[in-house]
Amino acid sequence: MVEAKKICKVYMTRKGPRDILKNISFCIHKGDKLGILGCNGAGKSTLIRVISGAELPTSGEIERTMSVSWPLALQGGFVGHMTGTDNLRFISRIYNVEFKQALEYVKDFSELGTYLYEPVNTYSSGMRARLAFAISMAVDFDCYLIDEISAVGDKRFNKKYKDTLFNEKGDRSLIMVSHFYGVIQEYCNKVAVLDQGRLAVFDDPKEAIALYDRVLAGQQITF
Known part of the structure; x- marks a missing residue:
């Protein structure tokens, strides 16, 4: 289980404190796949970092009774x-x-060849992404965190990592954030909308997508 309990995150700016996450609560269990939709700047990456433990919430807590990955799109580590x-x-x-x-797993999965033995600062962004995803798959997590999944490498490699993540490890839990609901519709059984620091979770993805369409249209949303 991964449970967020009244998570708040505040950053200090030159103009004073800015509330990024406001009293966010949700719970996922083994096998659940939660997709979180939000526009750019909504706080999706901040939420993923807090869930992973890379950042601490300003208040509230994350309870984890299963192992949780680092954000899969994160290559800065x-x-x-x-x-x-x-x-x-x-x-x-x-x-x-x-x-x-x-x-052996990373060699086969990343297809980096001799570059695997070279300094990472000589890698292209695509090579770093291959290494990041390969290492993520080599560590057996109960729950994978995915920050804005995107194409990595060529079409064949893109299919390879999606097959591994969504099929071979299909029994694992997922928390995926994105501003595009196509991939979330395809892989998630629960969908949430993050807007103005607040989160609304729906068991019916259609309800979440209808709400997100209103957000995209610039309508004022009250959670």
Whole structure:
């Protein structure tokens, strides 16, 4: 289970405090797939970072009784002067993963070849994304966090990581944020809308999409 309990997040700006998340609560259980829709700047990435533990909420708490991944679109956690292999070794130690087994998996999944033994700061953005997704799949999480899933590499590789995430690991929980509801409609059984710092969760995706269409149209929404 992953449960958010009255999560608030406030950032200080030059113009004073800014409320990003306001009393957000939800709960997902094993196998649940929650999609969170929100416009750019709605606070989706902030919410994902708080759920992952990368950031602490200003108030409220996250209860986790299952293992939770880092945000899959996050590529900033690599040490640039270290090789892809060395970054994997470091992550394997943190998550108690057998390194040799993980290395074989990442070699096959990432298709980086000899670049896996080069410093990550020499990688293109696409290569970093391949490494990030490969390592994410090598660590066996109960719940995967996905921040704005997008195409990675060519069409064949894009299909490969989606098949792995949504089919091979289809029994795992997901929390996915996006500003586009096509992918959320396809993979999520619960859908929420994040707007003006507040979250509304729906068991019927159609209701969530109807609300999100109103948000996109600029209508004032009261949660």
